Amino acid sequence: MELLSSLGDGFLVALTFQNIGLALLGCLLGTIMGALPGLGPSNGVAILIPLAFTLGLDATPALILLTSVYYGAMYGGRISSILLNIPGDEPAMMTCLDGYPMARKGQAGEALALSGIASFVGAFFATWGLVFLAPQLVKVALLFGPAEYFALFVLAFATLGGISSTNQAKAAFAAALGLGLAMIGVDTQTGVPRFTFGEVHLYDGIDFLVAIVGLFALSEVFIFLEHRGTDKDSSTGPKVQIGRIIPPWSMVRSCIPTMARTSVLGFIAGVLPGAGASLGSFISYSMEKRLVDRENTFGTGDPRGVAAPETGNNAAAGGALVPMLALGVPGSGTTAVLLAVLLALNITPGPLLFTNNPDVVWGLIAALFIGNVMLLVLNIPMIGLFTRVLMVPPRILMPIVAMISFVGIYGISGSTFDLVVMILFGIGGWVLRKLDVPLVPIILGTLLGNEMEVNLRRAVTIADGDYSVLFGSPLTIGLWSIAIIGFIMPMVAGKMLKRRMQLAKKTGEDTDLVD
Amino acid sequence: MSDRIFGGIGLVLAIFFGIQATMIEVAFMSDAVGPSVFPIIVATIMGLASIYFLVKPDPAPDWPQAGRLAEIGFAVLVLFAYAQLLPVLGFVVATMFAAGYLAWRLGSKPVEAVLVGIGTSVGIYVVFRLILGLSLARGPLGF
Structure with a gap:
């Protein structure tokens, strides 16, 4: 009951004109960003963070805006999957498999509407899951001391590269690179400058927002420059008629069991560290194919094949918020970017967030419910609007993206130095993406590096310089074991999974940002 | 390699x-x-x-041809120049050039590139400066 009253308070916070307006704006922008190939949830949110920040929004409105973008992008990704057979973002990859065949059969409108409903169901249940699971996780997290936190951070890094990475050494390298970048600046505990080389601009460290926008948004521009005019250029695609936009009730009804199962599965995939929405949609599709595909209709435009991955990825998107809010350790790329929002607003995520800033947490959760209803409304009757946005070619879109990135970063500091650093991150991000080095651990490293070090030093200092305290309690041993298993397992299982995902996604190699 | x-x-x-x-x-x-x-x-x-x-190296990725590398290199140079010139020329003028250049290199025809440059720059100025009140770089002309 206490939960429901907290949630009620959250609705009071969320139901102001400003917050509803921001949620609507976020949903619109998010759907557009999700739909446009080349702009996914993580770079979409990344571009908007500095803007939310410089506009002087409070914590709750800023989070409402950006999580609405996050949820919206999860909805939007399916639009180009269905219409163009190009996933708008990586989680929408699996939706191509049955969505595009449905569109070819003249059922594009039905596929869009059905996938909209599926997205709603997935996100709705996942948000309830968040309401119930996050406070339980907080209770566990309150038992954590510095040693446990250090082990938890290790776990986050060990598993984040996880299943989506082909090469664990590259994930480890990326994490170390991010942690190393976080070390730049004045040491918070002793006041000694580290790795600054006498450059005054570096004394307060590298702003993680600069790193995020450079790595995610600007590197995308370089990818497009590289591929212009080749067959990887996604600006050419056949036009598809939308058709009727209300699916027959029998079609929706046939998908209900599928949606129920994949909501649960997707949510679990989202909560687990390092999995995220792409995995959520992938395992949802595979499981449903195995369970209900008796006539081998999956892959030829089966409505259940559209509902399954869409429910799965939206449920996973909600699930990924659980560890981010309750532990301060994000479970996916976009939630890592959302963590940056909290940190930029001087809010420490984790268990204390629920006691110190209940208005932020519950206002956010209430806003997710509201945003979800808005998205359903936006995505069924008004779907025609978004399909028209898809006609904007990258040669016009990408300059706008690049310039808005600059505006955001310049708005924060007004310094040319930060812009130069951002460009360096952009080009670095391009090279690392070419080399198949995941970018998310870098971001997570720059975000969590200082916190991780502080916990290490605190734990060891309390124990009078005894490092064995890091493995001293059953909880730490448990966390370390999960971390080790999580790091090693993908080397065996990940290869198989990755290969099957590669086979499944015949197109769209370049939407390779992790959800 | x-x-x-x-x-x-x-x-x-x-x-x-x-x-x-x-x-x-x-x-x-x-x-x-x-x-x-x-x-x-x-x-x-x-x-x-x-x-x-x-x-244990992975197989090498498909690196773009020298021409494409130069393309990216030039874009980086233009963006560096943009960062430096932003406080000098002011937001609207500098952005017009940078956005126009990128649009041109991403495959727009020259006329379209000019329009994209002007549109992006003025559009962002109107939305972010005039409506949202964000502080953008001011040039000698005041915008």
């Missing part, structure tokens, strides 16, 4: 980072761990990962 070069650069970076970490001067008052230990751990992980790339 790409991975080997990458591993080599990574190793140099890790060693450099490690050496720099040991050279951090310890303050008069310090905790039991000190400011060097964590960076050294990080450098070790980075070094080990780099050695792995040297020993």
